[in-house]
Amino acid sequence: MSAGVFTAIAASLCCITPVLALIAGSSSLASSFSWIEPARPYLIGVTIAVLGFAWYQKLKPQPLDECGCAVDEKPKFIQSKAFLLAVTVFAALMIAFPSYAKNFFPKHETNSIVADKSNIQTVELGIKGMSCESCEAEVNHEVNKLQGIIKSEVSYENKNAVIEFDASKTTIEKIIHAVNSTGYKVTNHSIKN
Numbered sequence: 542m543s544a545g546v547f548t549a550i551a552a553s554l555c556c557i558t559p560v561l562a563l564i565a566g567s568s569s570l571a572s573s574f575s576w577i578e579p580a581r582p583y584l585i586g587v588t589i590a591v592l593g594f595a596w597y598q599k600l601k602p603q604p605l606d607e608c609g610c611a612v613d614e615k616p617k618f619i620q621s622k623a624f625l626l627a628v629t630v631f632a633a634l635m636i637a638f639p640s641y642a643k644n645f646f647p648k649h650e651t652n653s654i655v656a657d658k659s660n661i662q663t664v665e666l667g668i669k670g671m672s673c674e675s676c677e678a679e680v681n682h683e684v685n686k687l688q689g690i691i692k693s694e695v696s697y698e699n700k701n702a703v704i705e706f707d708a709s710k711t712t713i714e715k716i717i718h719a720v721n722s723t724g725y726k727v728t729n730h731s732i733k734n
Contacts, residue, residue, distance in 0.1 A: 545591040548584045549632035551577065553639060578672035585636055592629055599625055642675035646682050660709040661691065663733040664716065670725040671697035683719045687711045703733070 577584075599622055618624055671677060677695040680702060684693045689710025695702040704716055717727045 545588050545595065545632050546628055546635075548588040548591065549635040551580075551584050553581075553635050588632055588636065592625075592632060595625055596629070639673040639675060642673065643678040645675075646678035657709065660707050661705060662708045662713075663703065663705045664713050665731050665733055666702045666704065666717065666720060666727045667729040668695075668700055668702055668720060668725050669728050671695075671700060673697055676725065679723050680720055680725060683723050684716060687715055687719055690716075 668680065671680065674697065676697050680695045681693055684690055684695075684702065684704060687706075689707035690704065691707060692705040693702060694704075702720065706716065713730060713732075717730065720727050
């Protein structure tokens with residue numbers, strides 16, 4: 542059971558870390574486990590196999606005594622079906638974590654007042670290291686802390702961010718610094734018209 546929990550947590554560790562970074566206030570922690578993301582399918586497979594074996598062991602027929610009666614031993618809680626069910630539910634929640642991790646990040650309302658529309662610029666950043674929606678949310682969270690951000694769209698699938706900002710209030714360098722402070726790295730940038 543502990544192997545199942547361990548592999549379930551490891552399978553989603555790359556997505557759990559940005560949420561922990563948000564809670565801890567240390568955005569540089571966000572990409573610490575992004576290297577484990579390629580192993581995610583294998584870790585999920587191991588989790589399913591280990592928990593499947595645990596359920597098989599728990600549900601297989603009970604041993605019989607000399608008279609052919611089932612031996613009725615009261616298992617400890619840690620060896621019970623209820624505990625195994627709790628572990629299985631926890632493992633399922635950990636495996637599914639990437640699909641709901643973005644809900645832990647605060648929603649940012651852009652309230653940037655633009656005095657001169659000629660100051661509005663859009664930059665596209667290539668970003669290395671993002672592997673799930675939690676990564677997107679962490680980058681969005683850091684970028685939206687800057688003054689003058691009008692709109693930001695981050696995509697881990699496209700490995701980029703498209704950010705519209707007021708150039709009189711912030712700069713591309715500050716935006717790049719905000720992204721890099723998460724631990725993910727800006728690989729390139731281009732100004733869009």
